[in-house]
Amino acid sequence: MSSAVAPPAAAVEDVLDDVLDTEAVGPRLATQWLGRRYHHRTEVTSTNDVLTHLAQQGAPAGTVVVAEAQSQGRGRRGRSWQAAPGQNLTFSLLLRPGWRPPRLPPLSLAVGVGLAQALAPWLPCAPQLKWPNDLLVGGRKLAGVLVELAADAQEVRHAVVGIGINVNQLDFPDELSATATSLRREHGAPIGRATVLAAALAALEAPLEAALRDQLGPVLQQWTALAAGLGQSVVVTTPQGAVAGVVSGIDADGALRVRDAEGRERRLLAGDVLLGPRQAGARAEGRD
Numbered sequence: 483m484s485s486a487v488a489p490p491a492a493a494v495e496d497v498l499d500d501v502l503d504t505e506a507v508g509p510r511l512a513t514q515w516l517g518r519r520y521h522h523r524t525e526v527t528s529t530n531d532v533l534t535h536l537a538q539q540g541a542p543a544g545t546v547v548v549a550e551a552q553s554q555g556r557g558r559r560g561r562s563w564q565a566a567p568g569q570n571l572t573f574s575l576l577l578r579p580g581w582r583p584p585r586l587p588p589l590s591l592a593v594g595v596g597l598a599q600a601l602a603p604w605l606p607c608a609p610q611l612k613w614p615n616d617l618l619v620g621g622r623k624l625a626g627v628l629v630e631l632a633a634d635a636q637e638v639r640h641a642v643v644g645i646g647i648n649v650n651q652l653d654f655p656d657e658l659s660a661t662a663t664s665l666r667r668e669h670g671a672p673i674g675r676a677t678v679l680a681a682a683l684a685a686l687e688a689p690l691e692a693a694l695r696d697q698l699g700p701v702l703q704q705w706t707a708l709a710a711g712l713g714q715s716v717v718v719t720t721p722q723g724a725v726a727g728v729v730s731g732i733d734a735d736g737a738l739r740v741r742d743a744e745g746r747e748r749r750l751l752a753g754d755v756l757l758g759p760r761q762a763g764a765r766a767e768g769r770d
């Protein structure tokens with residue numbers, strides 16, 4: 483007679499909940515089109531690379547690639563994206579928008595709104611969105627988004643939206659330890675990645691559809707309600723140089739509006755925001 487004791491059902495459930503293969507994630511998916519083609523990989527250079535390759539071979543819109551580990555995960559502006567293997571979510575999703583340049587709705591803002599909604603149940607306070615595509619909790623980065631477009635003069639052939647969410651990682655490399663956080667760190671307990679992934683995909687569908695229809699008005703209102711830095715002094719590092727001023731809002735195309743020291747309203751289309759102190763008399767709903 484075997485002395486092995488079967489684990490309690492709850493423990494089995496927990497283990498399955500952290501598995502990201504098709505069999506585990508498929509039954510949890512509540513989406514119409516997002517993730518209905520699903521690829522789970524053990525290690526890749528970058529999920530954006532794998533999905534770009536699949537897109538070139540004709541993969542349909544909504545295809546998702548998830549990896550346990552990335553050897554060359556990348557972030558915005560040439561930075562790397564570091565995520566401990568097997569503990570986090572690193573995934574990419576494919577859109578085929580058919581947009582004609584230069585009409586490019588701000589996809590990363592739409593993604594931020596969806597992620598904020600999906601992850602809020604595990605967080606002690608509402609997450610904040612830092613322009614253009616960081617999701618913060620208590621000032622620390624929980625998730626990031628990297629959108630890569632394949633476009634010619636006629637149209638955007640496809641968009642690969644890469645998303646990194648820190649889920650169960652507690653120890654971060656020295657250079658990130660003061661600025662990064664994870665769902666587990668905020669929630670106080672491990673969380674099944676399959677549940678988080680399914681929640682993210684479910685919450686992303688509506689804002690992505692709004693972006694595809696170019697009807698982002700309500701989504702941008704939601705973004706503004708969660709925005710970090712509204713009414714605050716900032717320095718924005720842009721490809722054209724640094725711009726210092728107070729954030730006054732966001733435009734329909736996703737441009738950040740910053741009022742500089744001379745009172746001029748600047749529209750910034752790309753850059754990194756360094757948050758400073760909030761200005762006296764700033765809007766009451768501006769957040770730290």
Ligand code: BTN
Pocket residue numbers: 527528529530552554555556557558559561563571572573574615616625626627628643644645646647
């Ligand atoms: C950023 O905050 O700068 C964006 C980070 C995006 C990271 C994700 S992880 C999945 C996908 N694959 C990548 O190489 N990058 C994105």
